[in-house]
Amino acid sequence: DVVMTQSPLSLPVTLGQPASISCRSSQSLVSSDGDTYLNWFQQRPGQSPRRLIYKVSNRESGVPDRFSGSGSGTDFTLKISRVEAEDVGVYYCMQGSLWPPWTFGQGTKVEIK
Amino acid sequence: EVQLVESGGGLVQAGGSLRLSCAASGFTFSSHWMHWVRQGPGKGLVWVSHINSDGSSTSYADSVKGRFTISRDNAKNTLYLQMNSLRAEDTALYFCARDPPGSGIDQWGQGTLVTVSS
Numbered sequence: 001d002v003v004m005t006q007s008p009l010s011l012p013v014t015l016g017q018p019a020s021i022s023c024r025s026s027q028s029l030v031s032s033d034g035d036t037y038l039n040w041f042q043q044r045p046g047q048s049p050r051r052l053i054y055k056v057s058n059r060e061s062g063v064p065d066r067f068s069g070s071g072s073g074t075d076f077t078l079k080i081s082r083v084e085a086e087d088v089g090v091y092y093c094m095q096g097s098l099w100p101p102w103t104f105g106q107g108t109k110v111e112i113k
Numbered sequence: 114e115v116q117l118v119e120s121g122g123g124l125v126q127a128g129g130s131l132r133l134s135c136a137a138s139g140f141t142f143s144s145h146w147m148h149w150v151r152q153g154p155g156k157g158l159v160w161v162s163h164i165n166s167d168g169s170s171t172s173y174a175d176s177v178k179g180r181f182t183i184s185r186d187n188a189k190n191t192l193y194l195q196m197n198s199l200r201a202e203d204t205a206l207y208f209c210a211r212d213p214p215g216s217g218i219d220q221w222g223q224g225t226l227v228t229v230s231s
Contacts, residue, residue: 035215037216037217039217039218041158043158048208048221048222048223048224049158049208049221050221051218051219051220054216054217054219055216055217058216060219090157092157092158094158094217094218096212096217096218099163099172100160100163100172100173100174101160101172101174101175102148102160102163102218103160104157104158104159104160105157106157107157107158
């Protein structure tokens with residue numbers, strides 16, 4: 001099974017400052033079709049997960065452009081260019097390249113300092 | 114608008130059974146893979162099961178294999194999860210999630226809570 005490791009697990013951020021979350025996989029996530037199925041989800045308190053980024057770097061419709069995804073192979077990053085109050089929540093990376101199982105990172109809790 | 118509405122959760126004793134449902138609307142249900150994902154109290158997201166678009170292929174997490182069965186009725190636009198031999202560690206909020214061709218899991222329902230008492 002592919003293990004997804006996120007860091008940090010807790011991220012206190014000052015409003016307006018940038019934030020960065022790392023996600024590393026135990027195997028390369030390049031799938032047999034050549035795509036890399038690495039998605040990022042945001043889960044605000046009391047809500048269902050919401051997809052922010054799909055296939056490493058593609059922003060979901062309606063997601064603010066302060067969110068960006070990058071990476072390749074086994075190393076991936078979600079960046080928030082300027083954190084806003086509404087960004088508080090837990091962020092998960094998830095791989096769908098090597099399945100089953102589909103696997104999630106442990107989650108990174110973003111909070112305002 | 115895509116909607117996924119789970120139901121069927123509740124309180125059950127260890128060893129008991131429950132059947133979860135997920136009613137889908139706003140998209141062509143029969144064209145999408147579907148998943149169940151769960152989240153224990155205060156915990157992260159854990160994938161449970163997947164089914165392909167016509168129901169001919171399924172997969173399960175090791176922790177539920179042999180106890181849970183995923184199925185779908187494309188005529189009713191509904192996804193199911195039959196859960197047998199429930200254990201305390203199955204206590205969680207269960208989400209159904211859509212998996213469109215070529216992009217991976219995108220939309221999620223609001224979840225249905227399953228509590229297993231020991």
